[in-house]
Amino acid sequence: MKYMKLKAYMAEFIGAFALVLVGSTAAVLNLELSSIALAFGLILMAMIYAVGSTSGGHFNPAVSFAMALTKRLSWKDFGMYSFFQLLGSLIAVLCLVPFVGDLSNLGANQIFGDFGGQTGILILLLGVLVEVIGTFLFVFVILRVTKEPNLKSLAGLIIGLTLAALIYFTGPLTNASLNPVRSIFSGLFQGGKALEQVWIFIVGPMIGAFLAAVAAPYFDQVPEEKA
Template sequence: MKSSLKKYAAELLGTFILVLFGCGSAATAGGDLGYLGIAFAFGLSIVALAYVIGPISGCHVNPAVSFAMLLSGKLSGKDFVGYVVSQIIGGIAGAGLLYGIIHSTGKAVTSLGQNGFGAGYGIGISDLMAVVVEIVLSFVFIYTILGVTSSVSTSAVAGLVIGLTLAFVHILGIGLTGTSVNPARSLGPALLIGGKALTQVWVFIIAPLIGAALAAWIYKWMNSGVRSS
């Protein structure tokens, strides 16, 4: 039981940090950092977290990653529920602190790095295309995670590869949907900012889970009979 609580606490803390620093960089300095800077804020957060909480929980900090691990038989149903609840709480807490920081300046809080699509967001893609984009981005990200964590020979660099891949998918995705690939990262800001972000958040919950399922199934099929070392 104590071991499970430590894993859940690590997932909560990790998701809190990812949302605070990733979404915080977009909300407070996005104009100065640009897409590349925001992408690396998310990616470097994962690099740091992977080597700190990775040995405790595996550093999923993402319900879609946990879903892929569940489908791959690497996570129990009980731990899946515990991970997802912890990740959602961490995402809301991270967005809450970010809201408080911006609000303390006396300015209206109009951005928490929330995801979106349509007129007035990025290049204005449709809801259907937003679903497609998020499925593809999530597939690439989670397929990479499954690959780099499946072999002992790549375990030492797994955190770096995963963090750089998250930055990689953000570089394309920021101008399209803001890049979710993570329901917990999207839900926290959407709940606090409300409005359009909240009505659109279903895309950023469902599409990453579909991308995760595709990644798990295709990885299993592509690598069946292939020995890992």
């Protein structure tokens, strides 16, 4: 049992590492939103098919949080999954630094623009809202797709494409986090505005995941009552 648990934790480590490294590198080196969206979506899809049967293929504390809330993951495993996801992200960012040459641009998340002329705290709150909505939709799809037996074989494809689609929505606004481990270490090392706003990309995704965990069970199939 302990060996199987360790395999699951290592799967989360590798998946988070791949997601952050590939996606963040695309964000740093390629300014085309479509390429960034595909990089994130395709690597997520690949890692879900590679190790998803071992751990569930979360690679994201927000996803693990929703799974714990819906009793599909224990709270102990939520803590361990989150730890190994963070560790994978840290190693990915440390690998990214020599690839890009400095710390000034690690593809960190931050709010772009002023949402049509807004100012002050309202900009920050709108940034949180973007991450809440994006993560809600992302995690809602994950919870529903992985619950439907006839869709499980397509889960990796659907989830990867969903992430890519949501990056088109959130990318121009917040550089598309939807995942705290995507943001924490890139913001920490890049510093400046990214570090000041890193809380947005922790709070927003976790709220979105909570709302998805509340909403998703509503659509579970209920056995028909006998006449």
